[in-house]
Amino acid sequence: MIGGRPLATRLVAEMPSFVRRVVASLVERVPGYAQLPAEELDGDIYRVTEHTLRAFAAVLASGELPSAEELRFLRESAARRAGEGVPIDVVLTAYHVGIQVVWEAMFDLEGSARAALLTGLLAGTVAASGPHVVLALHVPPHPDELRGWDVPRSHPVAFVTDHNGPVTPGDLLALAAQSCADAAKLLQDMHVDVSAKGRFDQVSTADLAVERYLRAALTTGAPGSAVVGEELGSEQARITWFVDPIDGTRNFVRGIPLSCVSVAAAVDGSLVAGCVLDPFRDELFTAAADVPFEVRSTGLTIKPGVSPRPVVLTDIPLPGSPYSGEMDLLGDLLAVADVRRVYSTALSLAWVAAGRADAAANLGVFPWDVAAGAVLVRSSGGEFHEIGANGFVAGRGEIVDWLRERLEGIVS
Structure with a gap:
C-alpha cells in the first residue's frame, strides 16, 4: 500500500508549503509556466495546485491507490485545458509533477519500488485498483477545474465522492x-x-x-x-x-x-x-x-420487544447540576417508567433510535454529545427536542411529552 492517513494529515497541515514547492517546480520543469506573470502564479495557478493537492491528500487518506477512473478524469480535465489552447502534454506534466513533488518531499523516492509504482500509475503502464474516485469541487467557477461540472459553486469546499455530482x-x-x-x-x-x-x-x-x-x-x-x-x-x-x-x-x-x-x-x-x-x-x-x-x-442482537412500562435512559441528576427539582423528577419517573443510567448520551440516543429504549433525556449536555444521536432518532421516526440551553428529550410515545414538560419546568 502507498499513502495512509498520517501522510495525508501531514500534507493537509503543511499545505501552503507544499503548494509553493509545486508551483516553484512547475516554473522550473514545465514549459510555459516560466513565462506566466507573477500575479497568475500567485492566483489561479496557486488555487488550482491547492485543489489538486487536496484531492491527492484525500486519496492518501482513503488508503487506496488512485484508480483508473480517477486518472481518466485527470486526462479529461487536461483535454479541456488543451481545448483552451494549452498543450495537453504540458497540462499532464503539470499534474504529474505536482504529485511527484509532494512524494519527493515526503520520501527518498529515487530508485525505490514506490517511485516505480507511482511512475507507472502516472504513465498508465500500471493498472490501478480500488474504488473509482472523482473530485466534486464546490468552489467559485474556475475554467481550468470546473468546466462541464454541474455542481453548486457558492462555497469553497472540496470533497471526494464516488460520483461526479454534488456532495450528499x-x-x-x-x-x-x-x-x-x-x-x-x-x-x-x-x-x-x-x-x-x-x-x-x-x-x-x-x-x-x-x-x-x-x-x-x-x-x-x-x-x-x-x-x-x-x-x-x-x-x-x-x-x-x-x-x-x-x-x-x-x-x-x-x-x-x-x-x-x-x-x-x-x-x-x-x-x-x-x-x-x-x-x-x-x-x-x-x-x-x-x-x-x-x-x-457483528455481535449478538435481540429484536427489541415490548415491556409493560416505557424504558427511559437518563443520567439525571448529574453531580454538580445547577438545577433543583431533579431528584423529585427522578422519583416520579421511577413510578411510571423503567429507568437505566448509561452515562453515555450518544449511546443512549443510538439505543432509542434502535428501539431498545422508549426515551432518553439529559441535562448538562453539549452539541457533540447529542448531534449524531439526534440525527439517528429523527431518522428512525422518533422525536428530538432541545430543552433550554443544554438539555434534551428524545424518543417515542407519551413518555416523551411527560419528560419534556417536567424538564422544561426544571430549566425554567
Whole structure:
C-alpha cells in the first residue's frame, strides 16, 4: 500500500508549503509556466495546485491507490485545458509533477519500488485498483477545474465522492462512518492515562488521540470543513463536524463497556448525517438525510420487544447540576417508567433510535454529545427536542411529552 492517513494529515497541515514547492517546480520543469506573470502564479495557478493537492491528500487518506477512473478524469480535465489552447502534454506534466513533488518531499523516492509504482500509475503502464474516485469541487467557477461540472459553486469546499455530482449527506455519512471505524482501532492495546477535567469530569489520552485522528480524517476527506470537538476546540464552516471521541469517558477509563465514538455532520447549520460506533460490541448506528437509519453489528442482537412500562435512559441528576427539582423528577419517573443510567448520551440516543429504549433525556449536555444521536432518532421516526440551553428529550410515545414538560419546568 502507498499513502495512509498520517501522510495525508501531514500534507493537509503543511499545505501552503507544499503548494509553493509545486508551483516553484512547475516554473522550473514545465514549459510555459516560466513565462506566466507573477500575479497568475500567485492566483489561479496557486488555487488550482491547492485543489489538486487536496484531492491527492484525500486519496492518501482513503488508503487506496488512485484508480483508473480517477486518472481518466485527470486526462479529461487536461483535454479541456488543451481545448483552451494549452498543450495537453504540458497540462499532464503539470499534474504529474505536482504529485511527484509532494512524494519527493515526503520520501527518498529515487530508485525505490514506490517511485516505480507511482511512475507507472502516472504513465498508465500500471493498472490501478480500488474504488473509482472523482473530485466534486464546490468552489467559485474556475475554467481550468470546473468546466462541464454541474455542481453548486457558492462555497469553497472540496470533497471526494464516488460520483461526479454534488456532495450528499450520504457522502458525509460514509466519511464519518469510515473515520469512526478507523479511529476505534487506535483503542486496541492503547495505554490510557487519565486526568481531571473540571470538578466532576475526566479526560483520557484515548480521548485526545481519537479526536486528533478524527479531525485529520474528516477535514482531509472534506477539505474546507471544520470541527466542533469536545477536547480540542471548535470552529465553524459550511460543513461542520461534531465530534465526541469517547462519549462516556468515565465508563471507559474504568473498563465499563458503555461508551462510544460519535460523529455528526451539519451543512449550513442543519444536521444531515450521524454515526455512533460502539467499539465494545462492534455496533455501528448510522443515518443521514438521504440514508435510512441502520444498525450494523457483528455481535449478538435481540429484536427489541415490548415491556409493560416505557424504558427511559437518563443520567439525571448529574453531580454538580445547577438545577433543583431533579431528584423529585427522578422519583416520579421511577413510578411510571423503567429507568437505566448509561452515562453515555450518544449511546443512549443510538439505543432509542434502535428501539431498545422508549426515551432518553439529559441535562448538562453539549452539541457533540447529542448531534449524531439526534440525527439517528429523527431518522428512525422518533422525536428530538432541545430543552433550554443544554438539555434534551428524545424518543417515542407519551413518555416523551411527560419528560419534556417536567424538564422544561426544571430549566425554567
